[in-house]
Amino acid sequence: MGKITNLTVKGQVTIPKDVRDALGLRANEPVEISYDGGETATIRRPAATAVMDRSAAYAANLVRLEAVAEEWKHLRTGVDTDVHMARLREPLPTPDPRDL
The missing domain is CATH 1.20.5 (Single alpha-helices involved in coiled-coils or other helix-helix interfaces)
Structure with missing residues (x-):
C-alpha cells in the first residue's frame, strides 16, 4: 500500500487515516521510524x-x-x-x- 503525503515546513508528516488504522496508531502514542540509509524509511507501531x-x-x-x-x-x-x-x-x- 503506497500513499503520498506532504512534509510541512516544521518537518511533520500526516500519516493517512487508513494507514493509522491498519497499524493501530493512536494520537499521542509513540511511533518508530527506521531509516535504511538509502531512500527508504519505515514507520511502525513499537512493540508492546x-x-x-x-x-x-x-x-x-x-x-x-x-x-x-x-x-x-x-x-x-x-x-x-x-x-x-x-x-x-x-x-x-x-x-x-x-x-x-
Missing part, C-alpha cells in the same frame, strides 16, 4: 514492551512524587499564607515613648 516501559516510567515517577509529598507534608497545614508568615516573624518590639 515499549508501551510497558512507559507504564513503568509513570509508576516510578509516581513513587518519587509520593516520596516528595511525604517529605513536605508538614507544609500542608491549611493555614492562610499571611497567617503563616505572621507566625514566622518575631513580634515587633514596642517602642519606648522616650525614644520618640
Whole structure:
C-alpha cells in the first residue's frame, strides 16, 4: 500500500487515516521510524514492551512524587499564607515613648 503525503515546513508528516488504522496508531502514542540509509524509511507501531516501559516510567515517577509529598507534608497545614508568615516573624518590639 503506497500513499503520498506532504512534509510541512516544521518537518511533520500526516500519516493517512487508513494507514493509522491498519497499524493501530493512536494520537499521542509513540511511533518508530527506521531509516535504511538509502531512500527508504519505515514507520511502525513499537512493540508492546515499549508501551510497558512507559507504564513503568509513570509508576516510578509516581513513587518519587509520593516520596516528595511525604517529605513536605508538614507544609500542608491549611493555614492562610499571611497567617503563616505572621507566625514566622518575631513580634515587633514596642517602642519606648522616650525614644520618640
